Every structure is written in C-alpha cells, then in structure tokens.
Amino acid sequence: MQRRDILLRSAAAGAVAAFPALLHAQALDKPKLTIAVGGKNLLYYLPLTIAESLGYFKAEGLEVTIADFAGGSRALQAVVGGSADVVSGAFEHTLNMQVKGQRMRAFALQGRAPQIVLGINPKTMPAFKGVADLKGKKIGVTAPGSSTNVLANFVLAKAGLKASDVSIIGVGAGSGAVAAMRSGQIDAMSNLDPVITLLQRSGDLKIISDTRIVAEADKVFGGPMPAGCLYAPQTFIDKNPLATQALANALVRADKWIQAAGPGEIIKAVPESYLLGDRAVYIDAFLAAKGALSVDGLFPEAGPETARRALASVDPEIAAAKLDLQAVYTNEFVKKANAKYPKA
Structure with a gap:
C-alpha cells in the first residue's frame, strides 16, 4: 500500500506540473500553425531559428511548423494560397500586398536593417x-x-x-x-x-x-528600413490574437537572446547545415550581421514611410497609390512581449 501511495502521489504531482502548460496550450486560439520563410538558414532570419531551436515557441504553448522556400516571395505565396498561416519575411511585402488589396500586417521585427x-x-x-x-x-x-x-x-x-x-x-x-x-x-x-x-x-x-551596416542602410534608404519580420493576414491576427501574441513573445525572447549571446552560443544553437561547411565563416557572418538584428522586436515609427519611398522609387504602382502605413504594422504585441520578457 505504501508503494502504491507513493506512485499515486508521483503521478498526481506530474499531472499538476504539466497542467499549466496544457492549460496554456488549450487557451490559445490557434496552438498549431505554420510559418513560411524564404531561406531559413540566412542570418536575416536568425531570430526565427533561435525561437525554434531554444524552444521559445513551445514555451508559449505553440506547435510551430516552419516551411522553408527559396525566397520571401515564395513564402508569401504560401500564405496567400492558404498552405501557411504566417510569413517570416521582408517588411516591404506588407506594402506591396496592400496595393493589391490584401491586408497584411507585421507584428514582430527580426531585423532593423535589410542585411542585403x-x-x-x-x-x-x-x-x-x-x-x-x-x-x-x-x-x-x-x-x-x-x-x-x-x-x-x-x-x-x-x-x-x-x-x-x-x-x-x-x-x-x-x-x-x-x-x-x-x-x-x-x-x-x-x-x-x-x-x-x-x-x-x-x-x-x-x-x-x-546594408548589414545600419548607418549605411539608413543612408541608402534615407531612413530606418525595417527588414525581416513576422507578418500575417489581418484576418489571421483578428481571429487569433492569443497565438499572435505567443509568436511575438517567442520572437522578442529570441531577439534579446541573440544580442546577449556570443558566437560560440550561436554556433551551438543553429543546425550544422547553416554553417556551409565553415564555422569560422559563419561566426564572421554573424558578427557582421548582429548590429542589423532587432534588439527588442519593435518597429521604428519612420520605418513604413522609408519602405514606401524605397518601393515607390522602383514601382510606379506604389508611387501612385495612397497607402495606409499604420495598417501595415503594429507594435501592440511586441510591447506586451517586452513587458513579459524585459531581459534575454
């Protein structure tokens, strides 16, 4: 009987310990989702990889599948076509899609300069x-x-x-x-x-x-140019605010962890295939790109206008369009994420 009591108590303790995580997952409006990305191995998307490899998505109650494509335009097509829910891609796609009558909104920043x-x-x-x-x-x-x-x-x-x-x-x-x-x-x-x-x-x-150098990127574009970010159809955000918040939480944690991490920690956190056969090259690349990565997930207020000017200079349709720049991004979710995770 004594052994039986111990086993029962152990089982009960395990259930109680798991209950908060289970409750958290059940509370999310969309605990399972797919993120489409174009070139996941790129340092441009390092926060996405870190959020996945360090378990930050899981910690928020999310089961995330990441679908990798040859480029950002292909990743966007996946969301438009319905095979993915969220894009990890370049900010300017939100403006392009507004011109086409499709509302996309960025809600968590990965890069404060394009790194291209x-x-x-x-x-x-x-x-x-x-x-x-x-x-x-x-x-x-x-x-x-x-x-x-x-x-x-x-x-x-x-x-x-x-x-x-x-x-x-x-x-x-x-x-x-x-x-x-x-x-x-x-x-x-x-x-x-x-x-x-x-x-x-x-x-x-x-x-x-x-444009890995923030000052040079600002000079090239005439202002802060938001780069890699998480964005999704406005309908997804409206329907799944809790899942959107969970994604923002995970990404902000990743942004902050990267800024505090050393090259050795980065190497351990990314898949071996990302290194292209040369760890020293990857470390050099990380050090070159680190300054262009976001420190807190927040979009600069002047960023959307910088992106609009850049696109308008090469796209007559965007130059002629009247865009609602407030509709292509929000800092609502990352502000809450920063309050939850003030440090890395």
Whole structure:
C-alpha cells in the first residue's frame, strides 16, 4: 500500500506540473500553425531559428511548423494560397500586398536593417567601375520578387538603370547561390549572410552596397528600413490574437537572446547545415550581421514611410497609390512581449 501511495502521489504531482502548460496550450486560439520563410538558414532570419531551436515557441504553448522556400516571395505565396498561416519575411511585402488589396500586417521585427549585400563577380567583371556597368549583366537574387530583388532594383535605379536593363536570376540562399557565383553563371549578386561572407572571404565577391551596416542602410534608404519580420493576414491576427501574441513573445525572447549571446552560443544553437561547411565563416557572418538584428522586436515609427519611398522609387504602382502605413504594422504585441520578457 505504501508503494502504491507513493506512485499515486508521483503521478498526481506530474499531472499538476504539466497542467499549466496544457492549460496554456488549450487557451490559445490557434496552438498549431505554420510559418513560411524564404531561406531559413540566412542570418536575416536568425531570430526565427533561435525561437525554434531554444524552444521559445513551445514555451508559449505553440506547435510551430516552419516551411522553408527559396525566397520571401515564395513564402508569401504560401500564405496567400492558404498552405501557411504566417510569413517570416521582408517588411516591404506588407506594402506591396496592400496595393493589391490584401491586408497584411507585421507584428514582430527580426531585423532593423535589410542585411542585403549587392556585390559583383570579380571574375566576370574585372574592370568594374560603378553600378552603371551592370547594364546587360546577370544579377543573382534569392528569388525574383524577393527583398534581394527589390534592393538590387533600388540600387540600379539610383544609378539611372531600369530593372529591365539587367537579367534577374533566382539562385536561392545557400550552396546554389555560392556555386552560381563561383562558376560565373552570374555577374553580380544581391544576397545575405552567410553566403556573402563565404564568397567575400574566398575572393569571389566584391561588395558595392552593404546594408548589414545600419548607418549605411539608413543612408541608402534615407531612413530606418525595417527588414525581416513576422507578418500575417489581418484576418489571421483578428481571429487569433492569443497565438499572435505567443509568436511575438517567442520572437522578442529570441531577439534579446541573440544580442546577449556570443558566437560560440550561436554556433551551438543553429543546425550544422547553416554553417556551409565553415564555422569560422559563419561566426564572421554573424558578427557582421548582429548590429542589423532587432534588439527588442519593435518597429521604428519612420520605418513604413522609408519602405514606401524605397518601393515607390522602383514601382510606379506604389508611387501612385495612397497607402495606409499604420495598417501595415503594429507594435501592440511586441510591447506586451517586452513587458513579459524585459531581459534575454
């Protein structure tokens, strides 16, 4: 009887310990959801990876599936098509979708600068002097229509070139992008880390525009340019405010953990495949990108207007549109997340 009592008490204690987590999960309006991302291995989306690998989503009662695509535009298509609920992608897509009559709202920031680097191939363009030399050349981007494509168009436009003056080629965000550059399939590249650092260290890339540096990004775009973020259809947010809050909580924890972490901790927290076979390169890439990652998940108030100006300079439809910039983002959820998690 004594042994039986001990077993019963142990079982009861275990049930009580598990009950709060179970209750938390049941209380969420959507405990199971899918996040679509374009190039999950990129440092651009490091907070998403950290939230997953350190169990921050689970701690909030969420069961998250992350679907990885070749670029941000493909990830957006997944949500529009209904196969995913939330996008981990570039902020400017929220403005593009408003023009198309689809309300998308960003609710947690991952990057306070785009981290996108435009560089040329020294082998195919040894006599490169300026951006104008890219006319008629092949430029590799993660995927056509993605933020890497937008930045390339923006830099080209500032040099007097149109998007039609170059050939845009989707090369992804990993080993395929590296191979395309090294084999000479492309003359220039708009991509992110760790791809950029790997190519730069091997002498296969010469940087001409670097928005990993916040000050340079602000100069290029004329103000703060929000980058990677979590965004979703307004209908999802309205229907699932608790799940949206849980996502924001997890991401803010990840943002803060990254800022307090050392390179060694980062290496341990990301999958081996992210390192592209070279840990030293990944560490260098992390140190180069760290300053461009958000420290608290908050969107800068001037950010939406900066994004609108950048897009308007290359897209006549956006230039002519009257956009409601307050409708493309909210800091409501991350403010509550910061109150819940004041420290990393």
